[in-house]
Amino acid sequence: MTDDITTMEAPALPYADAVPGAVVGADEFGIIVNRDKLVEFALYLRNNEGFDYLSSLTAVDYLGFEGRTAEDRFEVVYHLFDTKKGGDGVVLKVRLPEDDPQLPSLIMVYPGADLQEREVYDFYGIRFNGHPRLRRIFLWEGFDGHPMRKDWKEAYYEAEHKPFKSRWPNGHYHWAEDRVPWGDNVKYPQGWDPNAFEPAPPPLPTIHDIPGEEIKTDRVIVNMGPQHPSTHGVFRMIVALDGETVVGLEPECGYLHRNHEKIGERNTWLGNIPFTDRLDYLSSMSNNFGYVLAVEQLMGEKGKPPERAEYLRVIMAELTRIANHMWSIGFLLNDLGAFFTPALYTIQEREMILDLFEEASGSRMMCNYMRFGGVRRDVDEDWLNRCRDLVHNRIPAKIDELDEYLTNNEILLARTKGVGYLSAEDAIALSVCGPMLRASGVPYDLRRSRPYSIYDRFEFDVVTDDGCDVYARYRVRMEEMRQSVRILKQALDDIPEGPVFKGKPGYVTRVAKGEAYGAVEGPKGELGFYVVSDGTDNPWRYHIRAPSYINLNALAPMCIGYKVADSVVILGAIDIVLGETDR
Amino acid sequence: MEILIISIIKSLALIVILLTGFAYLTYYERKLLARFHVRLGPNRAGPRGLLQPIADAVKAIFKEEIVPDHVDKPVYLLAPALALIPALVAFAVIPVAPAMTLFGRTIDFAVADINVALLYVVAITSVGTYGVILGGWSSNNNYSLLGALRTASQMISYELPLGILLAAIVLSTNIGREMGTLSLHEIVLQDRPWWLWLWLWLAFPVFFIGVLAESNRSPFDLPETENELIAGFQIEYGGIKFALFFMAEYIHMITGSALMATLFFGGWRGPFVVPGTWHGALIGFGWLFIKILALLFLFIWVRASVPRVRYDQLLHFCWKFLTPLSIAYLVITAVIVVFAG
Numbered sequence: 001m002t003d004d005i006t007t008m009e010a011p012a013l014p015y016a017d018a019v020p021g022a023v024v025g026a027d028e029f030g031i032i033v034n035r036d037k038l039v040e041f042a043l044y045l046r047n048n049e050g051f052d053y054l055s056s057l058t059a060v061d062y063l064g065f066e067g068r069t070a071e072d073r074f075e076v077v078y079h080l081f082d083t084k085k086g087g088d089g090v091v092l093k094v095r096l097p098e099d100d101p102q103l104p105s106l107i108m109v110y111p112g113a114d115l116q117e118r119e120v121y122d123f124y125g126i127r128f129n130g131h132p133r134l135r136r137i138f139l140w141e142g143f144d145g146h147p148m149r150k151d152w153k154e155a156y157y158e159a160e161h162k163p164f165k166s167r168w169p170n171g172h173y174h175w176a177e178d179r180v181p182w183g184d185n186v187k188y189p190q191g192w193d194p195n196a197f198e199p200a201p202p203p204l205p206t207i208h209d210i211p212g213e214e215i216k217t218d219r220v221i222v223n224m225g226p227q228h229p230s231t232h233g234v235f236r237m238i239v240a241l242d243g244e245t246v247v248g249l250e251p252e253c254g255y256l257h258r259n260h261e262k263i264g265e266r267n268t269w270l271g272n273i274p275f276t277d278r279l280d281y282l283s284s285m286s287n288n289f290g291y292v293l294a295v296e297q298l299m300g301e302k303g304k305p306p307e308r309a310e311y312l313r314v315i316m317a318e319l320t321r322i323a324n325h326m327w328s329i330g331f332l333l334n335d336l337g338a339f340f341t342p343a344l345y346t347i348q349e350r351e352m353i354l355d356l357f358e359e360a361s362g363s364r365m366m367c368n369y370m371r372f373g374g375v376r377r378d379v380d381e382d383w384l385n386r387c388r389d390l391v392h393n394r395i396p397a398k399i400d401e402l403d404e405y406l407t408n409n410e411i412l413l414a415r416t417k418g419v420g421y422l423s424a425e426d427a428i429a430l431s432v433c434g435p436m437l438r439a440s441g442v443p444y445d446l447r448r449s450r451p452y453s454i455y456d457r458f459e460f461d462v463v464t465d466d467g468c469d470v471y472a473r474y475r476v477r478m479e480e481m482r483q484s485v486r487i488l489k490q491a492l493d494d495i496p497e498g499p500v501f502k503g504k505p506g507y508v509t510r511v512a513k514g515e516a517y518g519a520v521e522g523p524k525g526e527l528g529f530y531v532v533s534d535g536t537d538n539p540w541r542y543h544i545r546a547p548s549y550i551n552l553n554a555l556a557p558m559c560i561g562y563k564v565a566d567s568v569v570i571l572g573a574i575d576i577v578l579g580e581t582d583r
Numbered sequence: 584m585e586i587l588i589i590s591i592i593k594s595l596a597l598i599v600i601l602l603t604g605f606a607y608l609t610y611y612e613r614k615l616l617a618r619f620h621v622r623l624g625p626n627r628a629g630p631r632g633l634l635q636p637i638a639d640a641v642k643a644i645f646k647e648e649i650v651p652d653h654v655d656k657p658v659y660l661l662a663p664a665l666a667l668i669p670a671l672v673a674f675a676v677i678p679v680a681p682a683m684t685l686f687g688r689t690i691d692f693a694v695a696d697i698n699v700a701l702l703y704v705v706a707i708t709s710v711g712t713y714g715v716i717l718g719g720w721s722s723n724n725n726y727s728l729l730g731a732l733r734t735a736s737q738m739i740s741y742e743l744p745l746g747i748l749l750a751a752i753v754l755s756t757n758i759g760r761e762m763g764t765l766s767l768h769e770i771v772l773q774d775r776p777w778w779l780w781l782w783l784w785l786a787f788p789v790f791f792i793g794v795l796a797e798s799n800r801s802p803f804d805l806p807e808t809e810n811e812l813i814a815g816f817q818i819e820y821g822g823i824k825f826a827l828f829f830m831a832e833y834i835h836m837i838t839g840s841a842l843m844a845t846l847f848f849g850g851w852r853g854p855f856v857v858p859g860t861w862h863g864a865l866i867g868f869g870w871l872f873i874k875i876l877a878l879l880f881l882f883i884w885v886r887a888s889v890p891r892v893r894y895d896q897l898l899h900f901c902w903k904f905l906t907p908l909s910i911a912y913l914v915i916t917a918v919i920v921v922f923a924g
Contacts, residue, residue, distance in 0.1 A: 222725045229813060244729070244894055337808065337891025339801060344620040411802065411890045564729075565893045568811045 014090075018044045029515050030077065030091030035103040038094055042078075042109045051080035051090055053444070054110035054431050056517065056528050056545040059120045063098075063150040065534060070098040074126055077530065078106070079517055079545075083428055083442055086449025091517070102127035105134075112431025112553050119549075123148035123261075133203065138254035138582060142194055144187040147259055154262075155187060161538045162267050202238040202250045219247060222564070226255045230335050230568040233578030237555075237567065244563045249556040253549070256582035264542035269295055269372070269509040272542060276529075277366040279544060280580040283324045285316040285357070286522040288370035293452055294518025294529035295372050298511040302373065306502055309374040310454045311495040315387065316360070316369060317520065318484040318491070322395060323353040324523035325435075325477040325484075328575040332474060333406065335572035336415050342406065349398050356387055372509055374501030384492060391488045399481050407478070416471035420558040420570035423468055430553040434525020435480060436574060438464045439472035446521035457494075458487045470573040477575075508537050515541075524548050524575055544583060548576035593694045594675070601671060605833045606636035611876075612883050619887035646822030651722075654819060658721035663820065663827035666714025670834040673707040676700035677841045678768045680851050680868040681858035692851075692864060693768060700767040701749055704842060705742070708797060711831065712738040715799075715806060718828065719816030730815025733894055734799070734806040740901040741796035741803075744909040748790050751909070751916040752846055755779060758923055767842075771850035782919065786912055787847050789905055791881065794843060796901070798835035801886040805894050840878035841871065848874050 014031055016023050022037035022044075033041055045051040056079040062068040072095035081089035094103050105128035106113045117128045118137040125146035128134055136143070145152045158164045188194060202221065225236035234255035240248035260279070264272050276291045277284035296303030305313070330346035354364040360379050361369040369376055406412055422432065427440035437444055445462040447455040463479040465472035513535035519528035525547030532541035551574045559567040610625065610632070617624025625632035650656060675694035682691035697703060712734060719731025756770060757763040758779055764770065775783070796803040807815035817828045844850060851867035858867075892900065 220725055220729070222729070224811075230811060241729075333890055337802060337804075338889065339616070339886050341619055341887045344622065348621065409890070411892055414896055415890060415893055563893055563895060565808070565811045565891075 053081045055079045057116035058543040073098040083444040105131040138257040260583040274368040283320040285320040290520040290527045297516035305374045308498040309500040321523045323350040439476040441466040473573040546580040549581040643826035655721040662718030666831040669711035680864040683864040722819035730806045744905040745793040747909040751913040794839040840875045844874035
């Protein structure tokens with residue numbers, strides 16, 4: 001009997017023969033890999049099976065989860081995809097015991113694992129052996145513990161989940177702060193003295209030392225940010241300069257960190273939707289879209305939205321893309337030194353789109369529009385007509401106008417052509433996504449390679465450009481707006497009548513136990529939500545694959561060798577939003 | 584004694600006019616930029632926001648004086664003045680209106696009508712560079728140091744085509760006269776044949792670019808590049824000290840415009856100007872004012888329209904394009920002068 005089961009189960013394990021001993025099991029969501037063979041197995045998948053793109057890397061703490069013990073408390077989850085063939089990827093899982101949470105780093109196989117491994121180390125204390133810069137990234141050195149662990153409690157801890165009953169003990173609210181004996185929310189590690197803390201010097205070369213030359217010169221270390229007009233928020237670049245040339249660059253983030261993911265675990269499933277708006281605050285509709293897609297996968301048939309809602313989602317997502325690219329092109333020009341004129345011209349168009357959002361959802365930027373199984377409100381015919389007018393007349397004309405003014409501008413060409421070169425191979429290896437990846441000539445667009453929602457019904461081109469530089473990124477964004485207009489035209493023609501929400505609205509969403517990875521092609525790139533449910537009202541794990549965070553992997557390789565003025569433009573062409581980067 | 588008093592009165596009047604002009608130039612610029620940006624611009628302080636410059640001045644004056652610990656204090660405090668004074672002084676030689684007779688005394692409307700006026704302008708504006716460089720250096724800050732270094736090389740580079748073009752203009756004053764002149768007063772009074780006007784206007788774009796670079800205006804505002812160096816050389820300055828740098832830049836613009844109006848567009852000359860009378864002086868001044876406003880509009884237009892070039896591209900542009908071009912212009916002018924003069 002036992003033999004029978006083994007023979008029956010053996011072929012069910014995918015890639016079991018590839019690397020002996022690597023695959024130790026599988027659940028319905030992924031392959032469980034032995035950590036000692038992880039690098040070998042990943043190499044095999046990359047070289048032989050074509051999974052060349054490490055999309056998301058994260059960890060889950062299963063402390064107290066049904067069916068889990070201390071032996072397999074932590075699980076590191078890798079989502080690998082194939083940029084050439086597209087389609088569903090492969091999910092690798094490495095289970096780690098509580099007392100020895102370490103595994104080999106994948107940075108040599110997928111250089112894009114760099115920032116994500118640092119993030120996992122920061123949040124879970126899982127060590128990635130072989131990672132060259134395994135330091136905290138969002139939190140500072142004086143932070144006590146690893147916050148995403150289930151046994152870590154914040155200073156004002158009230159309850160595991162919302163709604164917090166403690167907020168109304170006798171029918172009156174009272175301050176959580178009053179109940180904390182130390183009066184504030186600062187906790188230091190044992191033996192830590194904040195006054196004695198000296199930040200480590202940036203790991204950048206300070207002496208210009210050419211072998212064989214007598215003279216050694218100092219390099220200037222310029223600290224750009226966190227308060228800097230061109231970092232698009234509170235981002236910090238530590239730049240080592242040789243004259244005006246960048247010779248080293250170290251990105252520093254976390255100034256806007258609020259542990260979105262931990263708060264997401266405290267929230268109910270529904271309560272996270274308005275919260276996703278605050279990620280990339282320029283494109284809240286896309287953020288909603290990604291999150292509801294992930295959760296709807298867990299809900300199964302119950303979560304499938306009606307037709308009209310699907311169309312509305314696509315319309316909103318594409319309008320968001322236009323609004324975001326308008327913003328991004330305008331501010332790229334601003335980074336180039338154009339004094340706000342292009343930016344204000346593009347913002348005008350964005351305003352028109354925000355007006356539509358306001359009417360549909362009640363809010364201009366924080367739309368909170370989508371729900372599991374539909375959207376919150378229907379739009380009327382007048383709205384659709386105004387949207388048609390915008391899409392057919394105003395926006396295409398404006399895109400042409402921008403194209404005419406900007407695309408062949410001498411100074412723009414001189415400043416962006418050949419600047420920030422990123423080859424296609426590097427872009428894939430560094431897990432770069434979105435317009436950045438396509439500007440390196442890789443035709444990878446989730447709407448085409450892994451169609452979600454109803455994107456398989458529309459006709460559009462995946463825009464690519466072989467320039468691999470800032471100018472190519474600008475061109476791709478420009479052209480993507482035109483493709484969005486194309487999709488919008490089709491969607492607005494085909495939109496059916498009918499309900500926009502399935503089932504009856506309620507505050508509590510029941511989702512099945514399980515896990516799901518839902519990703520959309522957001523304006524900035526692949527925006528993925530990895531959710532794990534234990535069958536209760538709150539997510540067990542809520543992870544965001546933030547495109548602008550992962551695109552930062554490529555910042556230093558792109559900037560080195562260019563001038564300091566270029567580094568600003570290169571950062572601007574990544575189009576980061578710190579709400580999403582720092583989470 | 585009498586000449587001293589007259590000079591003091593003239594200087595005071597000039598300073599008052601220039602400082603008011605600076606204040607309202609900021610208003611002019613903000614309003615114009617707002618039009619370019621499809622905005623309204625300042626409209627709260629006073630009717631149509633006309634009191635905005637005064638509000639700004641009051642704010643700048645009453646701000647707390649902060650001198651950071653890490654600066655080289657004497658140089659740090661001296662630098663704004665060093666930047667501002669040359670900008671003010673350079674205006675002294677520009678004739679703002681035709682001379683007039685008042686109470687039997689001839690008054691010419693230039694603080695100093697010296698015969699080497701052009702040389703004087705070139706010399707004085709170069710001194711202004713020191714203020715910027717010293718300000719950047721004494722601030723002891725990486726950003727301002729980079730800004731100061733950029734200033735040094737930018738100013739030196741762009742003075743070259745400017746100087747060469749000025750030489751060509753001086754050469755051209757030989758035409759139709761016995762001797763050339765360096766006096767702005769005489770350049771205004773000179774009657775040029777029409778083809779010489781056209782030939783001079785050919786040089787105007789290059790000259791204008793040079794003046795843009797000299798006065799640190801966009802797209803050549805590399806010393807302060809908001810986007811990378813934040814504010815460049817003036818990053819450690821606040822309150823009135825910052826305002827002094829700001830003033831220097833704007834007065835440079837005014838002086839530059841006045842100089843260009845004088846050299847290329849006939850200064851105060853225009854219809855209805857009868858030299859020697861009080862109304863002639865008034866109308867002459869009006870003409871110069873209009874010409875300056877039009878040229879300032881160009882400055883602001885450029886600022887609102889074009890992105891900034893990169894530092895190395897700026898120098899390439901100067902050394903590989905502007906300088907050879909202006910040398911060629913000088914050579915051709917010399918040929919013209921030989922044959923026509």
